[in-house]
Each structure stands twice: as C-alpha cells, then as structure tokens.
Amino acid sequence: MAEAVVTEPYSAPAPAQLAARHGLRVAGERPALTDYVRRLWAYRHFILAFANAKNVATLTTARLGQLWHVLTPLTNAAVYYLIFGLILNTSRGIENFPAYLCAGIFIFGYTTQVVTGGTGAISGNLGMIRALQFPRASLxxxxxxxxxxQLLAAMLVLMGIVLITGEPLTFNWLTLIPLLLLQTVFNAGLAMLVARAGSKITDLKQIMPFLLRTWLYGSGVFFNLAAATDGLPKWASTLLQLNPMSVFIELGREALLVNTPAPGISVLSMWLVALVWAVVVGIGGFVYFWRGEKEYGRG
Structure with a gap:
C-alpha cells in the first residue's frame, strides 16, 4: 500500500522579500546621505544647465533685460544714499560712503535673492518634481x-564704483574670492532650509519679505553697525555683530576699501565667524533638506 505524501501549503513570499530578491526599492524612498551626495554630483550638469536656463529666462521680457540685475542694486543704492546718507546723515564718520553703501547692498542682495528664490524652489516646480526623478536638492x-x-556681473560694476570713488586697487581685493566662496556655501544651505520650509508652509513666501527687511536693518548695510550699537547692552551688540550678513558685509568692505570704520570685532575673528556660519548653515541646511526628500511633490 502506497504511503500518503503530505505536502505543506504554499505560502507566497512577502512583498519585502520579493523586492529584495529583484532589487526593487520603494518609489520616492530617501537614499542614504552618502548616496544622495553621489547622486547630486552625478546631476551636476543638470544643475548647471537648469541654473543657466533660469538666468537667461529671467527678465527676458524687460526692455533692458539682464541689465536689471545690475540696475536694481544701483537704484537701491541711490535711494538709500538719499535717505540714509543725506537726510539721516548715517554717513557721518565714513570716508567713502557711496562705495561703503554699495558694497553692503550688493553683498546683502546676493543672499536676499537666494533666499527669495529658494523659498519657492520646491513649491514652484511641483510639475517637474512629480514628472521626473532627480535629487530635489538640485533645485x-x-x-x-x-x-x-548674477552677482559676479554685479561685482564688476561694484569694483568700478569703488575705483571711481577714489579707492586704490590693492591685493586685499583677492580676499573677495574666499569671502564669496564662504557666502555661497552659506547661501546654498540657507536656500535648502527655506526650500523645505516653503514646501510645508505655503505662506512663507508672503512672510519672507518682512523677515528679509528686518535682517537688512540689522546688518549695517547703510550705517556703521559698531557705532550704532555702542549704547546697547553687551549681549545685544555682540549678537548683532555676529550676524552672518554683517560679517560678510564688513569683510567685503575690508577687502575693497582702504579706510573703513573699525568693526566691533577683529578681522581675524570675522573670518572665523564667517567660516563657522558657512559650515553650520551649509551642512545643516543640506541635512535638513535631505531628511525631507521623500516628502517633496506629494499632495
């Protein structure tokens, strides 16, 4: 008599096992941080091409086109010179106030434009985010x-203003290279911070102009910050002088101008503060943005 064969009921492998067996991943899954950095590097040509396209497309309908990237800070400088230099007389004690003012406006304007554009980097490109797979930090x-x-073109105009107003060409101008490098790292981190925040808080784009204006008035763009904070408590004065934008602006003035009012802290200390701000905001902003990678583009 033949023996009965007992067979166990078939159990299908779990979806996770099937995915692992065939090398499948969850759509929109956040990659590891090192993998994310490698993907960004692989997309470097896309990032540059997208930036160039945005640069060319900006102001194409205006009659003066790209020239407005230079005319806008110059117009702001003229208005601020009239109000603060002539009417309120904040130029007191500053030898070359026009160059002093323009340096502050051009350097602060670089960060302002990055923050404004970064706030809508995700919310303004939802169609592309939902249609294509790429590291969202590219935006x-x-x-x-x-x-x-745009800043590099504007800096040529700023250098012309500095020379026309009587400042000599010195080797200190070379310090603009590491300064702009540090500010660019800082700006990139800040752009990623506000990009993720802007994707969550839809009203941030409306609030941002008020925040930037407050930052403008606290950064010594059109007055000597050290003299203005002389009567404040020590902690408040120190806080304003460690403000990243006031540090970047003062270092820019130290590079371009021979005689500038003494800052509240030494030049070496300002370089250290600028380095710390660049590293902390650059890395912190990148990690913060990466942690929200799988959220972008979802309704």
Whole structure:
C-alpha cells in the first residue's frame, strides 16, 4: 500500500522579500546621505544647465533685460544714499560712503535673492518634481548658482564704483574670492532650509519679505553697525555683530576699501565667524533638506 505524501501549503513570499530578491526599492524612498551626495554630483550638469536656463529666462521680457540685475542694486543704492546718507546723515564718520553703501547692498542682495528664490524652489516646480526623478536638492542649488552668476556681473560694476570713488586697487581685493566662496556655501544651505520650509508652509513666501527687511536693518548695510550699537547692552551688540550678513558685509568692505570704520570685532575673528556660519548653515541646511526628500511633490 502506497504511503500518503503530505505536502505543506504554499505560502507566497512577502512583498519585502520579493523586492529584495529583484532589487526593487520603494518609489520616492530617501537614499542614504552618502548616496544622495553621489547622486547630486552625478546631476551636476543638470544643475548647471537648469541654473543657466533660469538666468537667461529671467527678465527676458524687460526692455533692458539682464541689465536689471545690475540696475536694481544701483537704484537701491541711490535711494538709500538719499535717505540714509543725506537726510539721516548715517554717513557721518565714513570716508567713502557711496562705495561703503554699495558694497553692503550688493553683498546683502546676493543672499536676499537666494533666499527669495529658494523659498519657492520646491513649491514652484511641483510639475517637474512629480514628472521626473532627480535629487530635489538640485533645485535650491540651481537657485544659488543662478544668483552667483548674477552677482559676479554685479561685482564688476561694484569694483568700478569703488575705483571711481577714489579707492586704490590693492591685493586685499583677492580676499573677495574666499569671502564669496564662504557666502555661497552659506547661501546654498540657507536656500535648502527655506526650500523645505516653503514646501510645508505655503505662506512663507508672503512672510519672507518682512523677515528679509528686518535682517537688512540689522546688518549695517547703510550705517556703521559698531557705532550704532555702542549704547546697547553687551549681549545685544555682540549678537548683532555676529550676524552672518554683517560679517560678510564688513569683510567685503575690508577687502575693497582702504579706510573703513573699525568693526566691533577683529578681522581675524570675522573670518572665523564667517567660516563657522558657512559650515553650520551649509551642512545643516543640506541635512535638513535631505531628511525631507521623500516628502517633496506629494499632495
């Protein structure tokens, strides 16, 4: 008599096992941080091309086109010179106030434009995010590169203003290279911070102009910050002088101008503060943005 064969009921492998067996991953899954950095590097040509396209497309309908990237800070400088230099007389004690003012406006304007563009980097590109697979940090990084390209053209105009107003060409001008490098790293981190925040808080784009204006008045763009904070408590004065934008602006003035009012802290200390701000905001902004990678583009 033949023996009965007992067979166990078939159990299908779990979906996770099937995915692992065939090398499948969850759509939109956040990659490891090192993998994310490698993917960004692989997409470097896309980032540059997207930044160049945005730069060319900006102001194409205006009659003066790209010239407005230079005319806008110059117009702001003229208005601020009239109000603060002539009417309120904040130029008191500053030898070359026009160059002093323009340096502050051009350097602060670089960060302002990056923050403004970064706020809408995700919310303004939802169609592309939902249609294509690419590291989303490409978008705020492309905003930073676009504004850097515009700044480099504006810096040539700033250097012309500095020379016309009587400042000599010195080797100190070379310090603008590491300064703009540190500010660009800082701006990139800041762009990623506000990009993720802007994707969550839809009203941030409306609030941002008020925040930037407050930052403008606290950064010594059109007055000597050390003299203005002389009567404040020590902690408040120190806080304003460690403000990243006041540090970047003062270092820019130290590079371009021979005689500037003494800052509240030494030049070496300002370089250290600028380095710390660049590293902390650059890395912190990148990690913060990466942690939200799988959220972008979802309804």
């Amino acid at each position: 705020p990084l492309s905003v930073t590169i676009t504004q850097l390209q």
